[in-house]
Amino acid sequence: IVMTQSPATLSVSPGDRATLSCRASQSVRNKLAWYQQKPGQAPRLLIYGTSTRATGIPARFSGSGSGTEFALTISSLQSEDFAVYYCQQYYNWYTFGQGTKLEIK
Amino acid sequence: EVQLVESGGGLIQPGGSLRLSCAASGFSVSDNYMSWVRQAPGKGLEWVSVVYITGSTYYADSVKGRFTVSRDNSKNTLYLQMNSLRAEDTAVYYCVRETDTSFFDYWGQGTLVTVSS
Numbered sequence: 001i002v003m004t005q006s007p008a009t010l011s012v013s014p015g016d017r018a019t020l021s022c023r024a025s026q027s028v029r030n031k032l033a034w035y036q037q038k039p040g041q042a043p044r045l046l047i048y049g050t051s052t053r054a055t056g057i058p059a060r061f062s063g064s065g066s067g068t069e070f071a072l073t074i075s076s077l078q079s080e081d082f083a084v085y086y087c088q089q090y091y092n093w094y095t096f097g098q099g100t101k102l103e104i105k
Numbered sequence: 106e107v108q109l110v111e112s113g114g115g116l117i118q119p120g121g122s123l124r125l126s127c128a129a130s131g132f133s134v135s136d137n138y139m140s141w142v143r144q145a146p147g148k149g150l151e152w153v154s155v156v157y158i159t160g161s162t163y164y165a166d167s168v169k170g171r172f173t174v175s176r177d178n179s180k181n182t183l184y185l186q187m188n189s190l191r192a193e194d195t196a197v198y199y200c201v202r203e204t205d206t207s208f209f210d211y212w213g214q215g216t217l218v219t220v221s222s
Binding site: 031033035041042043044045048049054086088090093094095096097098099 | 140149150151152163199204206207208209210211212213214215
């Protein structure tokens with residue numbers, strides 16, 4: 001299953017809302033996770049099961065979608081949210097999207 | 106507290122072998138699915154291998170036949186034996202705990218493997 005994220009880079013101002021997209025080449029049901037990665041760090045789990053926040057993840061992060069179309073929305077961006085975000089399907093083995101870099105506008 | 110600490114990375118010539126280790130604490134590797142995920146410099150994430158609770162192992166096509174994942178329950182440690190290394194295996198290798206529904210909830214800090222002559 002091929003995962004395609006868009007856009008590759010998203011420029012957003014602090015305090016604004018960001019929406020990142022992820023498309024699967026075939027249905028992955030709700031077996032979709034999102035990870036955040038900052039430079040020099042390991043990825044961190046944000047969302048699993050399409051919309052369930054992992055432990056300790058702030059409520060400004062939300063996930064939505066089903067089947068082949070998914071989105072990660074970050075409301076009111078904070079400085080610490082600027083990072084690279086990956087989606088991952090775990091319906092049929094494991095594949096990741098190529099990532100979306102969220103940068104400060 | 107769950108912790109995963111990888112070691113064993115380094116510079117290796119093409120065709121060489123290397124064994125990565127991942128020392129776990131705060132949980133038992135034998136009670137969890139454990140995976141290796143890698144990230145080439147400046148690139149995205151690629152799943153490499155998994156060992157199930159049963160001991161069954163599975164691999165990405167890109168490493169099948171060259172890499173072997175194993176665990177030592179007495180040491181609570183996961184391993185990745187990498188043989189016949191190629192330049193395209195150059196990456197940071199992460200040890201990852203997998204939940205019973207197959208997403209990755211804890212990641213190690215990673216260890217860099219560089220394959221170059």
